[in-house]
Amino acid sequence: METIVVRVEAVRREAQHVHSYELRRPDGAALPPFQAGAHIDLHLAGGLVRSYSLTNAQTERQRYVVAVALDAGGRGGSRCVHERLHAGTLLSIGPPRNHFPLHEDAGHSVLIAGGIGITPLRAMQARLAQLGRPWELHYGARTRAGAAFADELQALGAQVHLYFSDAASGRMDLARTVQAAPAGAHFYCCGPQAMLQAFEAATAALPAERVHLERFAAQQAPALDGGFVVELARSGRCLPVAPGTTILDQLLAHGIDAPYSCMQGICGACETRVLEGVPEHRDSVLGEAERAGNRTMMVCCSGARSPVLRLDL
Ligand code: FES
Structure with a gap:
């Protein structure tokens, strides 16, 4: 999984329970460019990975700024950010991804x-x-x-x-x-x-x-029916997906280095090309036409309608 080491340059209180975090490379070099609507993954303590939208202007190449609301009832990501990230903290982030792009030529x-x-x-x-x-x-x-x-x-x-x-x-x-x-x-x-x-x-x-x-949260429950096989095209390995587990669960259990972040079908990190078979889409990332095309799927939450799914892994 490609990551970038950044340092927290500043933490600012933006509202009650909301802090913003300005992230820069320790050597001050430019960060990968991004477009408005993009998000990055923060790799947090204990293996937690959480996605946050970039809120600064895309013309700024030296810094990323995210703002995080403390969600006391959440899964622990925002609490970890609020408690552990301070000015000077080094952390790894993923490069920007954008599933919410701006149509810049719109009339309004x-x-x-x-x-x-x-x-x-x-x-x-x-x-x-x-x-x-x-x-x-x-x-x-x-x-x-x-x-x-x-x-x-x-x-x-x-x-x-x-x-x-x-x-x-x-x-x-x-x-x-x-x-x-x-x-x-x-x-x-x-x-x-x-x-x-x-x-x-x-x-x-x-x-x-x-x-x-x-979306911030999954719209649909993950596909956990199992009962199908995932064939990894690059190695030829076949992994059965048992009931109660996801494709991503199986990939990780077998030591396959598959990218992922939210594990809820909302960030797009685990998007994988489908070479054969029909996925059961359960994500909130793909649009209707993309789902119907069945060319990619989110392996963290989607399952299969066919007995075998051949994936570009
Ligand atoms: S890990 Fe976020 S969509 Fe699958």
């Missing part, structure tokens, strides 16, 4: 964020502003104190709309926001599950190529 872009979902959209806003393309941002959070970057974004002007559940501004009306957008606009959403569901409902009648979203 509507950016919709909930809570810490603001992070990739902040990078998109910076890119659109740099290109001089029209955009608007709708950003909802439970409280202003918990909304990272709220002051900075509000200062950008009237195209920024903030909504706080505990304030008179009230809740975001996604259906009205979508209806009011100029014809041909592209829509982007990142936030909690309930917001993404409302976003999907509000944009259901629009062409899929103008609707873009990124």
